[in-house]
Amino acid sequence: MKYPEVWDLDSIFKGGSHSEEFAHFVKETDRLLGELADSIGEEVTLDQLEQHIHSVQQLMQRTRQASAFVSCLTAQNVKDKEATLWQGKMTEQATKIQNIWGTIEDFLGELDANQWENLVSRPSLSGVTFNLEERRLQAKEKLSPNEEKLAAELAIDGYHAWGNVYNSAVGRMQIPFEENGQEKLLSAGQLQNRLNSSDRSVRERAEIVSEKAWEKEADLFASTLNHLAGFRLNLYHARGWGDVLKEPLAINRMKKETLDAMWSTITENKPKFYEFMTRKAQLLGVEKLAMHDVHAPLPVEGDTSISYEDACDLIIKHFQPFSPKLASFTEGALRDGWVEAEDRAGKRPGGFCTSFPLSKQSRIFMTYDGTMANVATLAHELGHAYHGHCLKDMDPLAQRYAMNVAETASTFAETIIADALVKEAPTEEVKLSLLENKISRSLAFFMNIHARFLFETRFYEARKEKLLSVEELNSLMEDAQKEAYGNQLATYSPTFWASKLHFHITGVPFYNFPYTFGFLFSLGIYKKALEAGRSFEDDYIALLQDTASMTVEDLASKHLNVDLTKKDFWQEAIDLILVDVDEFMELTNS
Incomplete structure (x- = not known):
């Protein structure tokens, strides 16, 4: 079958960034947001509170639909100025949603035990009881509703604006790179693919060019990073939060003990990977x-x-034995143009999957150039899309899973493909290559992500005292990489803090450790799937459907019967990768 390599956005809103349909949709959302905000008085009955909760959930879906569309537009063409302007409107609407929730959360916090029980026992709210309780407790640890509202409004042209400056600067970067005797101007995303080339001389040149390119922009990016962090830290201070991990742990619905158990188990196992x-x-x-x-x-x-077509067929084929429902979903998504894969200039770097909740669809963005790493990325993002598919009919709040469990379905899908390819390798040499690719992916989670976590933790502590210079940021980054990689590398990337988008994202703080959590958590699920066979399919869907409705510790206890605060689970997950390491070492022992 021929699968389109350019996604279909017209079925969502026709006309791209100049879409009249989209403009009308956004304007209507503005009207509805204003009506809801005006309808919430200083006092509410439980019946009114129930209705407000339903209304704001529906508006959440509208803003997510619009924001996803804009993210697709800006990703497919970083020079789309109209789409960039729409980003400001999306931030404005998200802030209005946040402020409405702040008011509702204040009401929830003021309810006595009897009133609270009366509210959450109502059938229409049965699917979001956990989420409402979560918001009720978090509201008690924040500033007053008016103060939180002011902070959110100031963030539009402060906090979030710095993130937009970073994105715009990266989007205009044109990096000279000599290839086949000609000098080309590459985007950051295209240069990243050169860094993954099978030709070491290409990688070496790409690394030199990359470091120079990011160093050239380092002064600007040091400003964006310092000011992003400064805004976040000042807000934390006002709330009385001293630990920079408080918010990311709460967002990911996990305990510090779980995070510590995960990293310490990984560190203990690193010598084998060395x-x-x-x-x-x-x-x-x-x-x-x-x-x-x-x-x-x-x-x-x-x-x-x-080829892209062969990669699609291969993924569908290997999903089938594990989950016919996943395979069928994947075939439909690929056939119906949910994926933007074309290798062309002007696209932003990286890959993502975004959901359109009103359309009950997703769109996947990547730049496909035929490597096994690209196949893994495609499988990974299709896993994200399937996760959204499993939740599409649930209440909006019960669809809002955290980032750490967001990586569960994606990494599970990626692992299926990686294992299948190794087992079906036509030659020992191809098997060796696939094994290496699989192990190297784990190094990204155990070392690269660990370096990001170490850097960001130390950066925020240092930023409490002062602004950091480019030289200090470079030093912090290189030290973190040396520690995370056990000082095993010949070269490091001191400008990685500038080149990695995740450090400059304003929506989610500490966009790092959830990836490693999701990777190992998914391996634990994969182990159970191997033991259970086809019968695990419905259990897997049930787990995914609970990902936005309980803490990760409760999720693991309910569906896997394990304790995430103990090292046992993490070691069993890592053991699956150590088997691959042993096989690799045996195959290359000559």
Whole structure:
């Protein structure tokens, strides 16, 4: 089957960033937001409160629909100025939603025990009881509703504006790169693909060019990062929050004990991965891996490029034995143009999946160039889309899962493909290449993400005292990378703090450790799926449907019968990767 490589956005809103349909939709949302805000008085009855909760949930869906559309427009063409302007309106509407919720949360916090029980026992709210309780408790730890409203409004042209400055600056970057005797101007996303090239000389040149490009913009990006952090820290201080991890842990519905157990177990297992890194360096003919070598493919005969169409067929084929429902969903998503995969200039770097809740669809963004890493990315993002599909008929609040469990379905899907490819490898050389790719993906979670976490934790502590210079940020970044990688690399990327979008995102603080959590959590689920076989499909869907309705510790206890605050679960998940390391070492022991 022929699968389109350019996504269909017209079925969502026709006309792109100049869509009259979209403009009307946004204007109507503004009207509805104003009506709801005006209808909430200083006092409310329980019946009115119940109705307000339903109304704001529906408006959440409208703003998510519009925001997803704008994110697609800005990703597919970073020079789309009209789409960039729409980002401001999306932030404005999100702030209005946030302020309405602030008022509702204040009412929830003032309810006595009998009133609270009366409210949450109502059938229409049965699907969001956990979410309302969560908001009720969090409201008690914040500023007054008026103060929170003011902070949210100031954030539009302060906090969020700095994030937009970063995105705009990255979007205009044109990085010179010599290729086939000609100098080309590449976007940041295109250069990233060169850093993953199978040709080491290309990777080396790309790393040099990349560091220079980000160093050139470093003064600007140091300003954006410092001011983003400053705004966040000042808000935390006003709320009386001293721990910078308080908010990210709350957002991810997890305990500090769980985070500590995960990182300490990973650290204890790193020496085994150092052995793998040393062996890979030998296979590449170098003394130590450079940063650009860690995730690069091995130069193995028979490991050829795979077309987009073949990649789609391969993913569907290997999803089928695990979950016919997942396979059927994937085929439909690929066939119906849910994926933007074309390799062209002007696209933003990276990949993502975004949901359109009113359309009950998703869209996937990536730049596909035929590598196995691209196949893994496609499977990963399709997993995200399936997660949204499983939740599409639930109450809006019960669809808002946290980032750490957001990575569950995606990594589960990616692992299915990685394992299947290894088992079906036509030659030992291809098997070796696929094994290496699979292990290297785990290094991203155990080391690259760990470096980001270490950097961000230390940066925020330092930022409490002063603004940090480019040189200080570079030093913090390189020190974090050396620690996370066990000082095993020949080169590091001191400007990574500038090049990594996740440090500059305003929507979610600490956009790092949830990835590692999701990776290992999904491996634990995968282990159970292997043991249960096809019968696990419905259990898996039930787990996904609970991801926005309980803490991760309760989710794991209910569906996997494990305690995430203990090391046992994390070790069992890591053991699955260690089996791959042992096999890799055995295959290359010559």
